[in-house]
Amino acid sequence: MKIKLFPKNEQELSKLFVLIFPLTLLLSLTISFLKNAYFTFANLLPNNSVFNYGFLDRLDTQAALGLVFGASLCLSFSYLFSKSLGRSMVLFPIVFLTLLGVVGTEFLDILVNFFFQNTAYDLGNSSLLILLKILVVFGLFGLASINLLAKKEASIFASAQFLYGAVVFYLISLFIVRAELNVFSDIFLVNSLYTGTHIYVGVAFIYMAIVHFLMTRPLQAVLFNKTLSSITFWGFLFLLPWTNFKYYYGSVLPNWIENISIYLSMSLVVPLLAFLVNYIKTIQSKEVDGVGSLNLLNFSVILFSITTIFHMISSFENLLPILGITNFVNVITYGLIGSLVLATISLSYYLIPKLYGREVNYSRLEDIIFFGFKISYLLLLINNTVLGVNSGYSWNAGANAGNPTIYGEGYGIVWSLISINFSVNTFISLLLLGSGFLYLISVLRAVSSGSITTVEEMVYSNE
Amino acid sequence: MSDLVNKVAEILNAPVDLVQRSAEARAAASGISVDDVLSSWAGGESVAASAETAPEKEAPVQEVVEEAPVEEVIEETVEDTTTEVVEVAEPQEVVEEVVEEIVELKNESALSFISGVLLVGLFTFLFAFVIPKNQATDIVSDSLNNSVSASNEVIKGAEVYAELNCQSCHTQNVRTLIPDTQNGKILKNKFANETLINNVGNIRLGPDLSTSATREPTNNSQWLTRYLSDSTSVNRDIPHPSYGFLDDDDLEYLITYLLSLGESNE
Numbered sequence: 001m002k003i004k005l006f007p008k009n010e011q012e013l014s015k016l017f018v019l020i021f022p023l024t025l026l027l028s029l030t031i032s033f034l035k036n037a038y039f040t041f042a043n044l045l046p047n048n049s050v051f052n053y054g055f056l057d058r059l060d061t062q063a064a065l066g067l068v069f070g071a072s073l074c075l076s077f078s079y080l081f082s083k084s085l086g087r088s089m090v091l092f093p094i095v096f097l098t099l100l101g102v103v104g105t106e107f108l109d110i111l112v113n114f115f116f117q118n119t120a121y122d123l124g125n126s127s128l129l130i131l132l133k134i135l136v137v138f139g140l141f142g143l144a145s146i147n148l149l150a151k152k153e154a155s156i157f158a159s160a161q162f163l164y165g166a167v168v169f170y171l172i173s174l175f176i177v178r179a180e181l182n183v184f185s186d187i188f189l190v191n192s193l194y195t196g197t198h199i200y201v202g203v204a205f206i207y208m209a210i211v212h213f214l215m216t217r218p219l220q221a222v223l224f225n226k227t228l229s230s231i232t233f234w235g236f237l238f239l240l241p242w243t244n245f246k247y248y249y250g251s252v253l254p255n256w257i258e259n260i261s262i263y264l265s266m267s268l269v270v271p272l273l274a275f276l277v278n279y280i281k282t283i284q285s286k287e288v289d290g291v292g293s294l295n296l297l298n299f300s301v302i303l304f305s306i307t308t309i310f311h312m313i314s315s316f317e318n319l320l321p322i323l324g325i326t327n328f329v330n331v332i333t334y335g336l337i338g339s340l341v342l343a344t345i346s347l348s349y350y351l352i353p354k355l356y357g358r359e360v361n362y363s364r365l366e367d368i369i370f371f372g373f374k375i376s377y378l379l380l381l382i383n384n385t386v387l388g389v390n391s392g393y394s395w396n397a398g399a400n401a402g403n404p405t406i407y408g409e410g411y412g413i414v415w416s417l418i419s420i421n422f423s424v425n426t427f428i429s430l431l432l433l434g435s436g437f438l439y440l441i442s443v444l445r446a447v448s449s450g451s452i453t454t455v456e457e458m459v460y461s462n463e
Numbered sequence: 464m465s466d467l468v469n470k471v472a473e474i475l476n477a478p479v480d481l482v483q484r485s486a487e488a489r490a491a492a493s494g495i496s497v498d499d500v501l502s503s504w505a506g507g508e509s510v511a512a513s514a515e516t517a518p519e520k521e522a523p524v525q526e527v528v529e530e531a532p533v534e535e536v537i538e539e540t541v542e543d544t545t546t547e548v549v550e551v552a553e554p555q556e557v558v559e560e561v562v563e564e565i566v567e568l569k570n571e572s573a574l575s576f577i578s579g580v581l582l583v584g585l586f587t588f589l590f591a592f593v594i595p596k597n598q599a600t601d602i603v604s605d606s607l608n609n610s611v612s613a614s615n616e617v618i619k620g621a622e623v624y625a626e627l628n629c630q631s632c633h634t635q636n637v638r639t640l641i642p643d644t645q646n647g648k649i650l651k652n653k654f655a656n657e658t659l660i661n662n663v664g665n666i667r668l669g670p671d672l673s674t675s676a677t678r679e680p681t682n683n684s685q686w687l688t689r690y691l692s693d694s695t696s697v698n699r700d701i702p703h704p705s706y707g708f709l710d711d712d713d714l715e716y717l718i719t720y721l722l723s724l725g726e727s728n729e
Contacts, residue, residue, distance in 0.1 A: 042702035043695045052704040054628030148573040156571045164577070168584050176592060181660040184636075184650045185599040191665050193592050237580070241587045251636065252652045254595050325638055325667045395638060395667075411670040415701050 006096075010082045010089060011458040013096055015355045017075035018348050019447070020103060022440040024071040025341065027110075028063035029429070029436040035060045036426040040419075050114070059113060064337055065199060066106040072344045073170070073206050074099040077163055079351060080213050081144070082458065084160035086153035095143050101136035105129065130178055137171045158212035158229045165237050166205035173198035185252040192248065192261075195333070196241035203336045204236060207304065208275075210343040214297055215282050218350055219289075224281035228274040235271025239264045243311055247324040265315040272308045276301070292362045293346040299374045300342035306381060307335025322396065327421075328388025331381055338377035345373065345439060352443070358450030365442055372435030379428050387421035394418070467501045474505060603652050611655040613723065620720025621658040623713045627706065630664035635673040635724065669703070676725035687718045 007013040035056035038045060042053060049055065078099060082089050089095045109129055144167050148160065176194050181187055216223050223229060245253060245261035279301055310331055314323050323329070349360050360366070394414045468486070472479045486504070490497040603609045613621070624630070636650045650663065650673070675681040689696055691714060694703040706714065 038704070039702060042704050043699055047705045047707070049708050052627070052706075053702075054631055054704060057631040058628045145577055148577060151573055154570045156573060156576055161576065165580055168580050172584050172588055175588070179592070179596070181657045183599050183603050183652050183654055184660055184663060185652050186596060187660045187663050188665075189592060189596055189599075193587075196591070197587070234579075234583075237583050238587075242591055245591075252599070252650055254598055257591070257595050321638065325634060325636075325665065327666065327668070329666060391668075392638075412701065 009092065009458065010078055011355060011456075013099070014075065014079040014351060014458075017071065017078055017099075018351050018355060019443070021068075021071045021075050021344060021348060022436070022443050024063075024067045024103070024107075026433075026436045026440050028060070028068045029433045031056060031060045031063045033426070033429040033433045036422070036429045040422050040426045059110060062106070062110050062113060065203075065333075066109055067103070068337070068341070069198075069203060069206070070102045070106040072340055073163075073166060073202075074103055075344060076159075076206055076209050076347065077140075077144075077167075079347075080159045080209055081147065081163055083213070083217075084153070084157035084163075085147055085151040087151065088458075089143070090147050090150050091143060094139070095147075098136060098139045098143060102140060105133045105136055109133075130174060134171070134174045134178075137167065137174060141167050141171050155226075158223065158226075158233070159209040161233050162205045162209035162212065165233065166202050166209070169197040169201040169205070169237075169241070173202065183252075185254075188245075188248045188251060188253050192244040192253075193241060195244045199333055199336060200240040200243060201237065203340050204240060204304070207300070207336070207340045207343050208232065208236070210340075210347050211279070211297065211301065214294075214343070214346060214350065215279055219283070219286035219294075221282050221284075221286040224278050224285070228278040231274040232271045232278065235274065236268075239268055239271065243268070244329075246315055246320060247329050249317070249320040249324055262315045262317065262320075265311050268308050268311055272305060276305060292360060293349040293366075293370065296342050296370050296374070297346045300339045300346070303335055303342065303377055303381070304339040307332055307339065310335065310381075310385070322392035323388055324392075326388040326392045327384050328392070331384045331388060334377070334380050334384060338373075338380065342373060342377070345369075348443065349446075352446050352450070353453050354456040356447045356450075357453055357455035358447055359453045360442075360446045360450060365438060365445075369435050369438045369442055372431055372438070376428050376432045376435060379424070379431075383421055383424045383428065387418055387425075390421065391418050467498065467505060471501050471504045599652050603654055609653055611653050611659060613656060613659060614719075616716055616719045617723045618656055618658060620716035620718070620723075621656070621662055623709070623717045624662050624720055625658055627704075627717075630662050631666065632664075632669040633672045634664035634667040635671065636663050638667065638671075672721070672724055674725060676722045682722065682725075684718050684722060687721060688714065691717065 005016075007016060034051070035053060038051060038053045038056055045051065078095075112129060144164050148156065148164060151160075173194050176190055176197065179186070179190055181190065212223070212229065215221060242261050242264040245257050246265055249258050249262075251258075283298075310328075314320065314328065349366075352358055352360050391414060394417050398410045398413050468479055468483050471486070472482045482501075482504075486497045486500045489500045672681075680686040686697070690698075690703075691709075692705065692707045694701075694705045706717075709717070
C-alpha cells in the first residue's frame with residue numbers, strides 16, 4: 001500500500017480519499033452513537049460539558065452533514081470529475097489543496113466545537129471558520145467551472161453535472177448560513193433553505209453522481225436515456241431547495257412560500273420516476289457483473305426512493321401540522337445521508353482494485369457489512385417515521401385531553417409512548433457503528449493484503 | 464500404335480486424325496494410356512463399354528449440375544444469406560444505438576450548462592430567501608409593538624442556552640395544532656436579538672418552552688436550579704441532561720433567561 005501525501009494526479013488523490021472516507025464515517029457514527037446513548041440514558045451515564053445530548057447533537061450534525069458529506073464529495077470529485085471530462089484536471093495542485101481544504105475545514109469545525117465550546121458558532125452566525133469554508137468552496141466552484149469549460153468529451157456526462165450542481169448549492173448554503181437574523185421567521189427561512197440546498201441538493205447530487213457512474217461504466221451498460229437524466233438533474237435541482245419550508249406550515253413564514261413548498265414537493269414525482277426508469281433500464285443493459293457491491297447500490301436506490309416518496313407524502317396539508325417540527329423531518333435527512341453512504345461504500349469497493357491494484361475479496365465480512373448498513377438505515381427510516389408520527393399525534397392527544405404537552409406532566413405521557421423508539425435509535429446507531437468499524441477493517445484489509453490485480457492507470461492527454 | 468489407330472478408324476468408320484485426338488483426349492481424361500484406349504475401342508464391345516462408361520462417368524458431373532442438391536446448396540446459400548442478413552440486422556441495430564450515442568455525445572456547451580445551474584441557484588436564492596426575508600422584515604417594520612426587548616443578563620443566558628444546544632430538543636414556538644395553540648403561542652414575526660431568534664428551535668423532542676415562565680414549576684428559580692444541576696433529583700423517568708458542570712454565573716444567566724420566556728415575548 002503506497003499512498004502519497006502530495007499526490008501528483010487524480011489517481012493518487014483518489015487513493016487518498018478512499019482511505020479518508022471510512023475514517024470520517026467511523027468518526028461520525030461514533031459521535032452519533034454517543035449522542036443517542038446520551039439521549040436515552042442521560043440519567044445513567046456520567047455527564048459533563050462534552051458528554052451531554054445537546055453538545056453531542058451539534059457535533060453529530062457537523063460530522064455527518066459536514067465531514068462525511070465533504071469526504072464523499074472529495075472522493076467522487078477526485079475520481080469522477082476527470083473521468084467524466086475525459087482529461088486530467090486543469091490546475092491539479094490547486095484542486096488537490098482545495099479538496100483537502102473542504103475536508104480540512106469540516107474537520108476543523110468539529111475540533112473548534114470540541115475544544116472551544118464557548119466560542120463555537122451557531123447556525124446563522126458569521127464566524128471566521130464559515131468565511132474560510134466559503135473561500136474554499138468558492139475555490140472548488142471556480143475550479144469545477146474551469147475544468148468544465150476545458151472538457152475534452154463532447155458531452156457533459158451526468159456524473160460531472162451532478163457534482164457541479166452539488167458544489168454550487170453547497171456554496172449557496174454557506175452564504176445562507178451567514179445571513180443576519182432580524183425577525184423570528186428568519187430562523188425558519190435560514191434553516192429551511194440551508195437544509196434544502198446543503199442536505200437535499202448537496203447530498204442527493206453527490207449520490208446521483210456516484211450512481212450515474214456505477215450504473216454505467218463498471219457494468220459496461222449504456223445510459224438508457226440522456227433526456228431522462230437531464231429531467232432528473234434539472235427537476236431535483238429546481239424542486240429540492242424548496243421542499244423544507246412546508247414543515248413550518250402555519251408558522252410565521254409567509255404563506256405563499258409554504259404553499260409553493262407543498263406543490264413543489266409533490267412535483268418530485270417527475271424527477272424520481274425519470275431517475276428510476278433510467279436506472280432500471282440501464283442496469284438491465286449491463287454486460288458484466290462489474291461491482292461486487294452492486295446490491296448495496298440497488299438498496300441505496302430503494303432508500304433514496306422511499307425518502308423522496310416520504311417527501312411527497314408529507315406534503316398533504318392535513319399531515320403537515322402533525323409531522324412538522326417532529327423527528328419525521330429528520331427521516332428525510334437520514335434517508336439521503338444513508339443513500340449517500342451506501343453509494344460511496346459501493347464506489348470505494350469498486351475503486352480499490354482500480355486504484356490500489358488489490359482485489360476485494362467479497363467474504364463473509366463484506367456480507368456482514370453490507371447487511372449491517374442496509375438493515376440499519378432501513379430501520380432508522382422506519383423507526384423515526386413511527387417516532388415522528390407518534391409524537392405528533394400524542395402532542396395533539398395530550399393537548400386535547402387537557403393535559404397540555406408543553407407542561408412536564410403532559411410530556412410524561414408523550415415520553416411513555418415514544419421512549420421505546422429512542423431506545424431503538426440507540427440500538428440502530430450501535431449497529432451502524434459496528435458496520436462502520438468493520439467497513440474500515442475491510443478496506444484496510446483489501447488495500448494491504450488483497451490479491452494483486454491490474455491497476456487502472458488514469459492517464460489523460462490534455463492536448 | 465499407327466496400325467491400331469488405322470484399325471480403330473476402320474472399325475468406327477472415322478478419320479484417323481479424329482480417332483487419334485479422341486483417343487488422346489480419352490486417355491488424358493481417364494488417366495490411362497492411348498494404346499489402352501485404342502485397344503479397347505478396337506475390341507468393339509470394349510469400345511462400346513467404354514463409350515457407355517464414359518457417359519456414366521460424366522453422369523455424376525451432370526447430376527451434380529442438375530440435381531437438386533446443387534440447387535439446394537444454392538437455396539441454402541440463399542437462406543444462409545438471408546439468415547446472415549438477419550444476423551447482420553442486429554449489428555445494424557447496434558450501429559443504430561451507436562448512432563444514438565453519437566447523438567447523445569453531441570457537443571454540449573459547458574458554458575450554457577454552467578449558466579443554467581447558476582441561474583437556478585440565483586433564482587432559488589432570490590425567491591426562496593432574499594424576497595421572503597425582506598418581505599417579513601417589511602411587515603414587522605410597518606407594525607406596532609414590533610420588537611422583543613431583553614436585558615443583558617437575559618441575552619447572556621440565551622447564549623448559554625445556545626451553547627448547550629437546548630434548542631435541539633425544545634422549541635419556543637408551539638406546534639400549529641389547534642389544541643396546542645390554545646396552550647402556547649405561535650411566535651409573532653418580531654425583531655429580536657440574533658441569539659434569541661436562534662433559540663427558537665426546529666425540532667420538538669421535549670416540551671415547548673415558549674411560555675415556561677408562566678406556569679408551575681418552571682416559573683420557580685429554585686426548582687430550575689435544582690432541576691438543571693441534577694435532573695434526576697426531580698424526575699428520574701424523563702431523560703434530561705444535568706448541567707452541574709456549569710459555573711454559578713452561567714447557571715444564573717440561564718435561569719434568568721428561562722424566567723423571561725413568558726407573555727412578554729408574545
